[in-house]
Amino acid sequence: MSTKPEAELGRAADGRGVGERNEAAMPLRLTLANLSKSFDGTEVLHDISFDEDVRALAIIGPSGGGKSTLLRIIGGLEAPTCGTVSVDGRPIGTDEKSLRAYRATLGFVFQDSGLFHHMSALENVALPLRVVHEATPAAAEERARELLERLGLAEAAAKRPAQLSGGQKQRVAIARALAARPRLLLLDEPTSALDPEFTTEVLDVVRDLAEEGTRFIIVTHEMGFARRACDHVAFLSGGRLAEYGPSERIFEHPETPELQRLLSRLLEWSW
Numbered sequence: 001m002s003t004k005p006e007a008e009l010g011r012a013a014d015g016r017g018v019g020e021r022n023e024a025a026m027p028l029r030l031t032l033a034n035l036s037k038s039f040d041g042t043e044v045l046h047d048i049s050f051d052e053d054v055r056a057l058a059i060i061g062p063s064g065g066g067k068s069t070l071l072r073i074i075g076g077l078e079a080p081t082c083g084t085v086s087v088d089g090r091p092i093g094t095d096e097k098s099l100r101a102y103r104a105t106l107g108f109v110f111q112d113s114g115l116f117h118h119m120s121a122l123e124n125v126a127l128p129l130r131v132v133h134e135a136t137p138a139a140a141e142e143r144a145r146e147l148l149e150r151l152g153l154a155e156a157a158a159k160r161p162a163q164l165s166g167g168q169k170q171r172v173a174i175a176r177a178l179a180a181r182p183r184l185l186l187l188d189e190p191t192s193a194l195d196p197e198f199t200t201e202v203l204d205v206v207r208d209l210a211e212e213g214t215r216f217i218i219v220t221h222e223m224g225f226a227r228r229a230c231d232h233v234a235f236l237s238g239g240r241l242a243e244y245g246p247s248e249r250i251f252e253h254p255e256t257p258e259l260q261r262l263l264s265r266l267l268e269w270s271w
């Protein structure tokens, strides 16, 4: 396999900071056109259309409402039954080759950090850079160290996942997702398995990255985070996009009784 020197990872060319992108101020245009998804004949997403600039988008809603399924479709991990996803005006494609290329432009963080248990934090972050993005070992390691330091994990670099706290593991997972400077970070309940103190630690990191220009879509039940750190919120309920708008509007003036109920319940438990 050929390897790419550091400059080709886009690192040295412009002196950007760790989580930053050149087009930091630029949103990404996400267009969902009549998306539906069925599993075994049961439709779990119904005709979802959405065409917006995304910087920091929260997807909220009751359990089973289709949030993870929608995020996975946006990320090219799951195929919709009908409809299309386009990013910056380009459909993401349906064949495995285009989907693989598309997925490589994104960063994913899930509920479970999904780290390799037999590798150090540093190796967990550097590995995909070498294997997926063909970075040289030296460039991959340098980038991994830089990210771990940025996320407050310099001391954790040599440790294996079993030696890390839940919050540290999720921060390593975020570092890994950011390693190749994804154009969009997708996070599915990254804090739902964590104690409150670690939840805050992880969400603070996501908020800081967003302030530096990392674009993200997060599925979360942390309403305080959605309200303060996200500029837009999509409320998904029963497989439908029931409400969408600027977070201030969603939280100050929820329109559907369902969202009103959800917010009154969840705001008490907030980040």
Ligand SMILES: Nc1ncnc2c1ncn2[C@@H]1O[C@H](COP(=O)(O)OP(=O)(O)OP(=O)(O)O)[C@@H](O)[C@H]1O
Pocket: 039, 040, 044, 061, 062, 063, 064, 065, 066, 067, 068, 069, 070
């Ligand atoms: N692979 C699958 N096979 C069959 N049904 C599925 C599959 N994935 C999701 N579903 C169903 O689709 C619906 C939406 O699930 P999804 O996981 O997207 O909801 P969610 O909003 O993320 O819920 P939660 O907040 O509990 O994570 C549920 O009824 C679920 O059982």
Ligand SMILES: [Mg+2]
Pocket: 067, 068, 069, 219
């Ligand atoms: Mg889910």
